[in-house]
Amino acid sequence: MKFLVFRKYKDIPNTYVDLSLLVFLAIMAIFNFPSVAIAIAVFGFIWLHEIGHVREAHKLGYPCKEITLYIVGGAAFIPLCPSDYKSELKVGWAGPWVSLQLAGIFAILGGLAEWIFPLIAPGFYVACFLNAMIVGFNLLPVIPMDGGRILRGSLGYWGFDLMQRNKAMLRISLVVGCIACITFFIYQLYFTSLLLVLVLVISFMEYRFVNDYYEQLKLLLLTHTVEYGNPPSLDELEHIERTLAKNMLE
Numbered sequence: 001m002k003f004l005v006f007r008k009y010k011d012i013p014n015t016y017v018d019l020s021l022l023v024f025l026a027i028m029a030i031f032n033f034p035s036v037a038i039a040i041a042v043f044g045f046i047w048l049h050e051i052g053h054v055r056e057a058h059k060l061g062y063p064c065k066e067i068t069l070y071i072v073g074g075a076a077f078i079p080l081c082p083s084d085y086k087s088e089l090k091v092g093w094a095g096p097w098v099s100l101q102l103a104g105i106f107a108i109l110g111g112l113a114e115w116i117f118p119l120i121a122p123g124f125y126v127a128c129f130l131n132a133m134i135v136g137f138n139l140l141p142v143i144p145m146d147g148g149r150i151l152r153g154s155l156g157y158w159g160f161d162l163m164q165r166n167k168a169m170l171r172i173s174l175v176v177g178c179i180a181c182i183t184f185f186i187y188q189l190y191f192t193s194l195l196l197v198l199v200l201v202i203s204f205m206e207y208r209f210v211n212d213y214y215e216q217l218k219l220l221l222l223t224h225t226v227e228y229g230n231p232p233s234l235d236e237l238e239h240i241e242r243t244l245a246k247n248m249l250e
């Protein structure tokens with residue numbers, strides 16, 4: 001169950017808040033009211049981060065239907081073709097870039113506030129820190145995190161084909177994810193460990209998704225070739241890929 005909190009405006013899609021997040025905020029409000037303000041700020045920053053992805057995807061011709069904020073973070077549903085590694089890299093980087101800029105802006109504001117109104121400076125520093133954390137966590141080289149997508153996109157530039165990229169990312173995700181998981185568990189950061197287990201599950205699901213996509217794409221190309229007597233042109237190929245990615249995500 002999710003609730004609409006922002007109605008579509010230009011290239012920013014409908015934004016929903018999942019029930020899990022609302023319950024979490026309500027519990028926080030009961031036990032520790034001031035922490036709700038920080039939690040809302042965090043999810044506000046995550047939303048801006050997602051808008052970074054969404055706007056870049058929109059520019060590249062992949063309109064996003066919705067953004068949803070869950071207790072574990074935000075998700076923008078962008079029907080990106082797994083074969084389009086150039087867009088994957090650009091869209092993947094667009095979110096962390098927004099968070100990095102926000103961290104920079106809040107650092108500067110904090111510095112200025114120390115001169116003019118020192119009392120509010122710590123607030124800006126906290127905002128800077130939160131955005132830096134969002135950048136750090138998202139740049140883990142693990143699918144479905146942005147770092148994983150950036151790495152998978154980059155592998156395309158280094159000559160890896162779709163299936164090689166997909167296999168390489170599953171292996172990298174498993175190794176990095178397991179090391180991070182064990183580390184967080186040793187330091188008793190159980191919530192973060194749990195989050196990473198979830199990330200690893202999604203990583204495997206994404207691996208399966210790209211495999212299915214590839215199999216279906218091969219079939220569609222074969223059908224096209226038989227039907228029209230010649231393989232699809234580049235434009236037709238792009239259309240086939242985009243339609244397939246969109247249908248598979250819906």
Ligand SMILES: [Zn+2]
Nearest residue numbers: 095096138146
């Ligand atoms: Zn992101």
